[in-house]
Amino acid sequence: MIEIINSGAITSIQDMGRWGYQHIGFSVSGAMDKKSYKLSNLLVNNCESAATLEFIGLGPVIKFNKKCLIAITGGNFNPLIKSSPVPMYRPVLVLKNSVIKFFSPVIGFIGYISFYGGLDIPNFLSSKSTSINFGFGGLNGRKLKKGDKLAIKKIQKTFYLTKKSNNEMNYASWYVNEKIKKKKVNVIRFLPGIHWDLLNESDKDTFLKSSFVITSKSNRMAYKLKGKKINIFNNASFESEVTNFGSIQVPPDGDPMILLSERQVTGGFARLGEIISSDHDFFVQLSPGSKINFVMVSLDCAEKLALSSELNFKYISHSLKVKEKYDFY
């Protein structure tokens, strides 16, 4: 059992999302940064799609009512147990009655904490993911609040980590080198979208040459951008079309927004492009105030980059499985 002492800003139960129901209007939801989310699970020997906690913008404070093996990935929220920093991207064994505190992120914007065994809550339409906007899934369809208690699935296998320890915790001497890094220039690559060709050459040029800033009006549904306004769609009306994670949508106010996990299944605004899947995780970790530039790529390029991300992830997950077999616990 874990207890939420302080909920942070947007802390919710997430997994790979609720697939198979979009045709009747259910948004997919699910973890925003899929790679960090899956890694957090693999680090504690869960299947990669187990339910974890996701926190955005400001981290929670969590009390462990029993000994627990955890892993923390994603943005760096300076996690502490008492005054000891909790190392990230590795399995950590925390003691009974420990309290872990997360703060504001110094790098990245979204964090994940996984628990060996996974969170023990029922599936809703084959997923444990919380859809905060529509109020279903997760814990009573809402973000977590102070006092919430969550059970962790019982596990048969005992574990011990003797590699490194301090008074508050034991942790593995190794870690996965996938920490989120700040970049000087945030280039976001995209494929042309269904309305891209409605722009004339000079509008296209302007879009590709301008920088946009991620605003604080950003949540699990969409990140709102600010930059040079795109006004040519102001009075246009479009038929509702299916959206995707990373859709670059231009509502009538002319400021683009990027649709994310809790996007609506269909949308009737102009769609300039689709951020390529290998840039999704990087994009969602950019905090409000970050400046981005869009670069258009071909489908061939997007698929090559997706393949290379997939190979990289497979390599890490395979290495973790080998570790687990020989000296993980």
Place this chain on the structure above:
Amino acid sequence: MVKPSYFFDFLGDNALLLRIKEKNFSKVDLIAIINKIREDLLKVKNQYKFLDIIPTTNSLVIYYDNAYYFQSGISKPFEYIVRNIKKYIVFSSLDVKKENKSIEIPVLYHDFINNDLKEISDKLGVTIEDIIKIHTNTHYTVHMYGFAPGFAYIGDTDIRIRIPRKDSHLPIVRWGSVAIANEYTAIYPFDMPGGWYILGRTPIRSIDYKKPEKKIFEIGMKVKFFSINRSEFLNY
């Protein structure tokens, strides 16, 4: 019906978009065609690891798991899927005249909850009585789902009661609220924010979240609304 031709486009690098080439189909026929293609492709959904197959009024979107294709040694999933799925699109039931299911929805248009009849009447210059008459006399078809879970777009509304969405959203629209916006009418499936103009309320729940497949509206279904009074509503 003539067999339509179609083409594919990409929607990012993990979804593909299928559109019908011909422009001369009626809206209702186009919806029928798109949903028949969907039926054909559902048969191979698991085989091809399609995550979702979603119809709208003018396209079909297939989400696929590109990691699965990469693991199977296919480095260009889009091209592979396009090349391989054409053989499954046979419009198997296109010429079989299916008895279209129909449903009648009771609506309390008056004096029970807040509605926007007065505002619509003022804006469009149509009397409240006429708005109700027009809304109940029209034969509708379920076009698509979208916007929110269980939210079905039902159309087309009569040209005389077409009104754009409100400029601002109400924080909570009650479930069962029957509303209109542009060429569509809809029933709010649960309490949620909304910006459509509300005509009245139905006592019928359009979807049960625990069993979403048991929804009352199927795409292509014929819909009519009829007026009920307050006591009929309460005793429904």
